[in-house]
Amino acid sequence: MIEGGSGDTYAVVLMDTQGTFDNASTYMQCTTIFALSTIVSSVQIYNLVDTIQEDSLQHLSLFVEYGRLALREAQQFGTPFQSLVFCIRDFKAPEDFPYGKEGGVQFLDQVLKTEPDQPEELKTVREQIHSCFEEIQCFLLPHPGHRVAERGSFRGHVKDLRPIFREEVRKMVVALLEPHILKPKIVNGKAVTCRKMIQFFKEYAATFDGGTLPEARSILNANARLLCIEACHEAKLTYCRGMDRSTSGPRMMPEKQLLRLHIKHGITALNIFDKCPKIGASEVRSKMLEKLQEDINAELEKYKRVNLEKRVTGCASAMTACGDSPLLGVGLGAAASGAVAATVMTMQAGLVSAGIVSIPIALGTLFAIWIYVYAKPYVEQCFEKGEKDDIELRAL
Known part of the structure; x- marks a missing residue:
């Protein structure tokens, strides 16, 4: 975990694909690993010995084809890949190109430059490599020492490495992993979080899960x-x-x-x-x-x-639930009618005092119905406004 210059924390995963393009793996296996690691990485370190051979550039042909397709159909996302780093081990001409990044840039410019008499295929590969990657770097490293080269004598101790090799490796690591240099993995124009990266691994792995190398269109469909x-x-x-x-x-x-x-x-x-x-x-x-x-x-x-x-049960709850329906109005009307009928009956029976009391009760009931009908829309507006304000506060 490294805190970047912007204050964001990056989870840096260093993935070793040892054995790529060696004698122990088939060309199909090597190309698949190389292609898959390039697609999922923000920085792909292409580890080579002595120099950059023409066939080493040809291994990038899948990316050239995919890059051409992506630049045409998904050009709004910019370059398909981020950073390609050539790491040339055991470099034998430090007098022409000094070790490190500075000499590596000079050496790479010479290798990737196009010549008028170059075959069109070689020229196209070089042009497409530049267009497919956002950044291309090169580091020249010396031989690590004979004790490292002899497997029987090397036990993994740093002290067994040549001092000049240790120093150049340190410079390369700093140049790639310094906090202000770090960049997140970008897929389809957006930075990828660790959670999303899991989905990306699954999608790309499924694309490459077959007996043949996937076509560039298949990779583009995976991105889609x-x-x-x-x-x-x-x-x-x-x-x-x-x-x-x-x-x-x-x-x-x-x-x-x-x-x-x-x-x-x-x-x-x-x-x-x-x-x-x-x-x-x-x-x-x-x-x-x-x-x-x-x-x-x-x-x-x-x-x-x-x-x-949320369905409510019980008479009182049902009455409350039907408050926005005609049932409540009918109920109040029935209560008022009953009160008026009771007033008439009591007055006919001679109970004048009771009738005088019943009349205000009936009139009060009718007044309550009128208040309900008149005020109901305004009350509902107040409640709706209150709920809306509450929702906005919770959203903030």
Whole structure:
């Protein structure tokens, strides 16, 4: 864990792919490892001995092809890869190019320069390497010492390394890992978090899981899936937040109203997904859109169950739950009618004093009905405003 110059903390993973392009592995295995490690890395260190041979550049041909495709279809994301570092071990011409980064830059310029009489294939590879990587560096290192070269005598002790080799390695490490130099892994124009990196590993590994090297189009489709996965996550999160706000009340709402809210927030979610850049095969996007719609419909079923759990029972609770329906008005009207009828009966029976008392009661009941009908819209507006302010405060 290293704290960068910007204050962010980076999880730096050093991944060794020892054995690449050696005699113990097939060309297919080596190319797969090399390609996969380049795609998932922010910095790919290409470890070579003595010099940069032409076939070493040809190993980058997959990236050249993919880079050409990505630059055409996903140009809004910039260069497909970030940093390529040539590490030339056992460099034998320090009198022409000094050890370290400075000599490495001079040496690399000579190797990657294009000549008029060069074959077109070699010229194209060099041009595409420059266009595919955001940054290309080179470090020249001396031989580590004979005690290291002899496996029988080397036990991994730093003291057995030549002092000049230790110093040049130290300079290279500082140049690559200094806090203000560190950059996060960028995929599709966005910095990748550790959690998202797991998904990226799975997606890329599935792309390379076969008997042949994947085509550049397959890698681009993997990137398209990653984009769609992220867009689906954001869209679903927006839908759930909107539904949570709209259904946060304690009372059960009619199913038609719940469906209207589902459609409203569902459209918002689909608009978010639609803004996802359109790269790769259209089938990839269609499948991810179908999955998003299935996920949103599954969330609706959850909101339906929660809404049903808010159903109230009991006479008093039922009366409260029906407060926004005609039932309460009917109930009050019936009570007023009963009070008026009782007044008439008591007066006919000669109980004038009781009738005089009943008349104000009946009139008071009718007045209460009028107050309810007149004031109900204003009371509801006040409650809605209060809920809205409460939601905004919680959001802040």
